[in-house]
Amino acid sequence: MPRTRRGRPGPLPLLDAEPAERADAARNRRKILAATRGLIARRPLERISLDEVAEAAGVGVGTVYRRFGDRSGLAYALLDESERALQESFLRGGPPLGPGAPPAERILAFLHAYLHRLLGELDLMLAAETAAPNGRHTGAYSTHRAHLATLLAELRPEGDDPGWLADALLAPLAAPLVRHQTRELGMTEAQIGAGLGLLVQALTAGSCAGAPRGQAAGDMPPEP
Amino acid sequence: MPRTRRGRPGPLPLLDAEPAERADAARNRRKILAATRGLIARRPLERISLDEVAEAAGVGVGTVYRRFGDRSGLAYALLDESERALQESFLRGGPPLGPGAPPAERILAFLHAYLHRLLGELDLMLAAETAAPNGRHTGAYSTHRAHLATLLAELRPEGDDPGWLADALLAPLAAPLVRHQTRELGMTEAQIGAGLGLLVQALTAGSCAGAPRGQAAGDMPPEP
């Protein structure tokens, strides 16, 4: 049961100003990350022991644990890059993901983008979330949640709980659920995307603009 | 990494006709369950090692693993009773949970009932789901999903994917999320229940019956 966790250099929270990382520490961090990427290419992170990572990186196990806390910490670090890219695009990118589009569109664009990334890095996401025991403590989760909550508050000013709604929109995109849907039930990205579209549409129609059901989602990444 | 799992005597799937359990096996199963309940009274299952359970039950570790596979199997077995009660009430109980009420009401009643039970046994649910690694393989999950999917298909015959929608309604009730909401964010059962009400209402209004926003959820178990 992991207890430590430094979250040092600057992963997800995206806003830091800490004492600065020592050169040897940075070097080791990079070595560990690189070694892990190498191992991941052969089999999923869940099946790689951290001893193995340490050996491949040429450091002691203690160092791995010091830097990353546990396997899920390592997974988060590996996800950092795409997380930053995602945050960048919804915070400062162009519409419909970034500012400029109406809230319903931004919400849907975000969910689609998140889904797309999730499917692209499912194994890592799984490793990060599983064993976490709570991915919700991550800066990443709360950033996503806050983003959605803001848009939802814009969408429906009538006073319901945007925080909970954000959780509810993110929940169907939990890695283990999506893994089950795609890998066991055979669902495609398009199907899940359509479901999300439906949900957002229903939420939008709350103030009942007529909601002409039947055209679900149109803008999805391709799928065979 | 657990591999076995017998699911023998008759837990969740609710429909079995197997060779019958041997007397000594049944006795041991009961001893293990009883011992676990005793230990759980003192601290959460996550912090109890299965060696400890075995010792308290007076059996070998091997026996614990044979019967329950792993910690989450044990948790599922412990949850069996309330699971059966829940299934009983939505399958054969009176409205609005059981047959007889309109689908939207049954859906909401089910979600509220599930939430109520979840909060009552949060720690066990957490232990069952965490480490599972996929609570979705449980007979219980697919029963719930199927139930909701049926009702959703009735609610909105227009052809969208009731299976996915069922997942999406169940997802916000994932144990780790709800734990975070209640124990860390301080949300109450009523708040979560209201959110669920909103969601179901939005889904109902899909065919746009006017949806007079603002009366959210009315029928909730009490909360201070």
Add this chain to the structure above:
DNA sequence: AACGTAAACGGAGAACTCTCCGCTTCACAA
């Protein structure tokens, strides 16, 4: 350049999880 200290390292080892497989027990039948 040498120093001092805060930070980082690493590996031994404690604690667990889970498996393997020879031995024991049950239940049914003769």
Add this chain to the structure above:
DNA sequence: TTGTGAAGCGGAGAGTTCTCCGTTTACGTT
């Protein structure tokens, strides 16, 4: 009863996770 095969048992041990703490290293200061 006694025999017999299937089912169940249990504990040794392999493989992991994670911690602890004495040793080493980096780097601002003198």
